[in-house]
Amino acid sequence: MAISVTAALLIIGDEILTGRTKDKNIGYIAEYLTGIGIDLREVRVVPDVEEEIVAAVNALRGRYTYLFTTGGIGPTHDDITADSIAKAFGVGIGVDPRAVALLQERYQPHELNEARLRMARIPEGADLIENPISKAPGFRIGNVFVMAGVPSIMQAMLDIIAPSLQTGARMIIETIEAEGLAEGIYAEGLGQIALSDEGVSIGSYPSFSTSGFRNQIVVRGKDPESVASAAAAIRELLGRLKGDRAPL
Template identity: 85%
Template sequence: MAASVTAALLVIGDEILTGRTKDKNIGYIAEYLTGIGIDLREVRIVPDVEEEIVGAVNALRQRYTYLFTTGGIGPTHDDITADCIAKAFGVGIDHDPRAVAMLRERYQPDELNEARLRMARIPHGADLIENPISRAPGFRLGNVFVMAGVPSIMQAMLDNISPTLQTGARMIAETIDAEGLAEGNYAEGLAAVASSHEGVSIGSYPSFSAGGFRNQIVVRGKDPAAVANATLAVNDLLRRLKGDRAPL
């Protein structure tokens, strides 16, 4: 089996923590990375505070294969992510001629003011991440990928960097509907199944709709045989609990 490739996501911005902006990137990035064989292991949200960002970057980039960040690379005074990345790596930062050229593709000379030029300040040694929507680039330094917070731009950036990423085995997931059974009925048996099947994770996820409660059990893993065996064990547990009253 391929070695595990791991990642963390650092979401940067006061607006996320105050609730003014509802984050739409976490779920997208989690699903995207899972789909290409990268395990998203941790997500942190930090304010626009230098020491918070620098500390989180240095902790997460050492712990995981990759660190992705969103937010804080715009033209305003509180967009400090690029400076914080430079500080975390101990490198300088300045207007990057490549980034300036990209901005000139969008803005007329009289429009490219100092505020907009902030978006061309890139830490020394970083590679640029192309932004086909607004042209202001993200960048990669080491194993850290710095992307925009605007969902459409972030998604375009993620598509651009995806081919450069090392990936591992993809996660396999099997969903089993626990029809008519409450979690309390199968919790003990499910724990026994989980403990006896190494290499898989098993979770129970209740939801509520107009039709009432619905419980689903999800078996996840990267070994097809292990997932299949655990799924069979879960189905057998539910069948016994329901007394074969209904097909699974």
């Protein structure tokens, strides 16, 4: 039986919750993890408030194989993620010589002011996550990976840590066009097919485009035979319903 490796994502930052910054990391991380065989099960967004971050970290890291966080590891006063993670794990935090050495590759000695050195504050016992773009590192402690919120930097960090992650069976996804049939026509039959195999997830997704209305049915699962069986049953269902179409 294939192992299940799960993950949660914690997005940290007032700017996300106020809408000032539009998140671009959730979709990327979800697709990335799915592609390597890790199931992203939960996403939370919390403000730059220590108790909120600590509570979310402790809840999520105990529930899933991995917890990934983005945001709040910069040089300003409201970048409190590192301190909050240290508090969640009950460890100290201070300026890490390894992180300072990385920052020195980018900044001249006189440029490493107190604000920039905040980016070198790492919880005790954590491993660094390299940042090839701006050098300010992320870190890993326990099963928690702390990454930057800037999408390009986060993506680079994710590429670096991916080889170290335990992965499970990859998700198999098959998309079936409903060929103009309204959801209300096939909903009952689709529900019955979904109940026939708990290892398969089936979703129906309507959308509008310049070419008109479109329904797609998506089958997801990790067992090829189960996915193929469910997809075949759905195609058979849609075929039977074609002769009794309702207006869209």
